Amino acid sequence: MTTSTTKIRPDLAICEHCDSVHQRLPLERGEAADCHVCGATLYRRPMLDLDAMLALTVAALIVFVVANAAPLVTMESGGNTTRGWLLSLVATTWTSGVGAVSAILIGTVFLFPLAQILLYFYVLQACRLKQQASRFVDAMHWLRRLRPWSMVQVFLIGTLVSIIKMSHLASVKPEPGLWAFGVLTILLTALGTFELRELWALHEEAANT
Amino acid sequence: MSEPTGRIVRGIEHGLVGCEACGLVLERPAHGSDCPRCGTPVHARRPESLARSWAFLVAAMILYVPANLLPVLHSTKLFESWSDTILSGVVALWEDGAYDLAIIVFTASIVVPLLKMGALALLLLEVQRGGRQLPRERALLYRILEYIGHWSMLDVFAVALLVTLVHFGALASVEPGSGIVAFGAVVVLTMLATMSFDPRLNWDTPRRRVTSLPAAPAVKPDTAKDPLSP
Numbered sequence: 001m002t003t004s005t006t007k008i009r010p011d012l013a014i015c016e017h018c019d020s021v022h023q024r025l026p027l028e029r030g031e032a033a034d035c036h037v038c039g040a041t042l043y044r045r046p047m048l049d050l051d052a053m054l055a056l057t058v059a060a061l062i063v064f065v066v067a068n069a070a071p072l073v074t075m076e077s078g079g080n081t082t083r084g085w086l087l088s089l090v091a092t093t094w095t096s097g098v099g100a101v102s103a104i105l106i107g108t109v110f111l112f113p114l115a116q117i118l119l120y121f122y123v124l125q126a127c128r129l130k131q132q133a134s135r136f137v138d139a140m141h142w143l144r145r146l147r148p149w150s151m152v153q154v155f156l157i158g159t160l161v162s163i164i165k166m167s168h169l170a171s172v173k174p175e176p177g178l179w180a181f182g183v184l185t186i187l188l189t190a191l192g193t194f195e196l197r198e199l200w201a202l203h204e205e206a207a208n209t
Numbered sequence: 210m211s212e213p214t215g216r217i218v219r220g221i222e223h224g225l226v227g228c229e230a231c232g233l234v235l236e237r238p239a240h241g242s243d244c245p246r247c248g249t250p251v252h253a254r255r256p257e258s259l260a261r262s263w264a265f266l267v268a269a270m271i272l273y274v275p276a277n278l279l280p281v282l283h284s285t286k287l288f289e290s291w292s293d294t295i296l297s298g299v300v301a302l303w304e305d306g307a308y309d310l311a312i313i314v315f316t317a318s319i320v321v322p323l324l325k326m327g328a329l330a331l332l333l334l335e336v337q338r339g340g341r342q343l344p345r346e347r348a349l350l351y352r353i354l355e356y357i358g359h360w361s362m363l364d365v366f367a368v369a370l371l372v373t374l375v376h377f378g379a380l381a382s383v384e385p386g387s388g389i390v391a392f393g394a395v396v397v398l399t400m401l402a403t404m405s406f407d408p409r410l411n412w413d414t415p416r417r418r419v420t421s422l423p424a425a426p427a428v429k430p431d432t433a434k435d436p437l438s439p
Contacts, residue, residue: 006235006236006237006238006239006245007235007236008233008235008245009225009234010233010234012225012234013234014225014232016227016232016408016409017351017352017408017409017411018219018344018348018409018411019219019220019409019412019413020218020219020220020412021220021223021225037217037345037412038345038348038349038412039345039348043232072370073370073374075374075375077381082373082374082375084373084374088373089370089372092369092372093369093373096372096384096385097384097385098385098387098389098390100393100394101369101385101390101393104362104365104393104397105366105369108359137247140230140247141230141247141249144230148355148400148404149400151359151366154359154360154362154366155362157313157363158362158363158364158365158370159367159370161313161314161363161367162370162371163370164307165302165371166371166375168305168307170375172374196231197231197232200232200233200247
């Protein structure tokens with residue numbers, strides 16, 4: 001091509017935190033290469049293979065459904081029983097005039113985690129079947145953008161704090177939905193350890209063979 | 210660990226750029242070109258990163274005032290009613306003897322946002338001043354900021370649950386206050402400010418602080434985007 005002199009250097013890795021250049025070395029499973037200048041992780045070879053990751057994704061989807069279908073907590077006081085689901089939290093905050101809180105809830109605890117799980121399924125399946133997926137690039141960009149905005153683990157701790165707070169006032173009981181959120185936190189964290197940059201490389205290999 | 214200052218090969222000095230999105234290393238990419246693997250525009254440094262970061266940070270600092278002065282909860286119990294701000298909520302927990310909870314909420318809602326805004330302002334000022342001190346420590350500070358960013362949302366979620374469960378009609382009820390909206394906005398804005406900052410600037414000397422590669426050849430814009438470039 002005459003358009004540019006851009007060359008790809010797959011033999012190198014550049015630290016995204018300090019811009020220092022490193023030679024890429026082959027890693028053992030579960031190993032990570034750290035930047036020798038600033039200490040950030042440069043790249044890693046994941047512990048789990050694609051099949052195991054896909055299994056985790058399917059498990060996360062099932063647990064996500066349970067977490068949202070089952071109530072999180074019940075509260076009893078003076079003969080009244082109130083149950084709280086995630087979506088009822090979204091509804092009450094909306095009707096009590098704090099729409100922004102409602103939007104944060106439905107985005108960071110419902111829509112973004114769900115989108116993350118579905119997108120992971122799509123990109124992992126594309127890599128596993130060695131298929132050229134048409135929306136792979138878009139899916140990968142969305143996975144990267146969504147990552148910081150998915151807050152299931154923060155929601156879990158926030159809910160626990162709130163439950164302990166209320167236990168002084170009334171009898172509050174954790175329900176299956178809360179346990180499901182606990183499991184979902186673990187599964188999403190495990191999925192998060194899979195470097196998206198490795199998936200880019202894997203998919204490129206698959207597309208070239 | 211020994212100081213690695215002796216031989217640091219930095220991408221910007223050798224015409225090498227790592228794609229921010231997919232990590233692919235490109236040699237002398239044309240100005241304004243896209244990554245051939247993922248299509249993201251390639252920048253040696255994020256454009257206007259300091260200005261964007263400051264804008265989000267200043268907005269967060271301004272909203273931090275109503276977030277702490279306005280009540281986050283209005284409570285009614287029998288014929289009594291009162292309002293809680295974030296800080297008075299922590300004080301109430303402490304006075305109730307729930308020291309562990311008071312410490313968790315105090316850390317997540319007061320210490321973390323303040324530290325985050327202070328630390329980010331420090332990083333921005335140091336980069337603008339052209340400081341070259343402790344780049345390793347500043348890099349670590351940035352990574353901590355990235356990691357703790359969303360944890361301050363804890364109080365927002367806690368308030369949402371309280372509001373949903375506690376409504377016993379006339380006897381007792383809890384309504385959210387507008388302070389919680391301001392607080393949620395502070396958390397989102399500080400996260401945006403952190404993401405806008407380009408941590409590679411921590412390591413640039415003022416003389417070398419350029420936003421594009423010196424070695425980049427001039428290429429016509431219509432041909433620069435060809436994803437098939439070798």
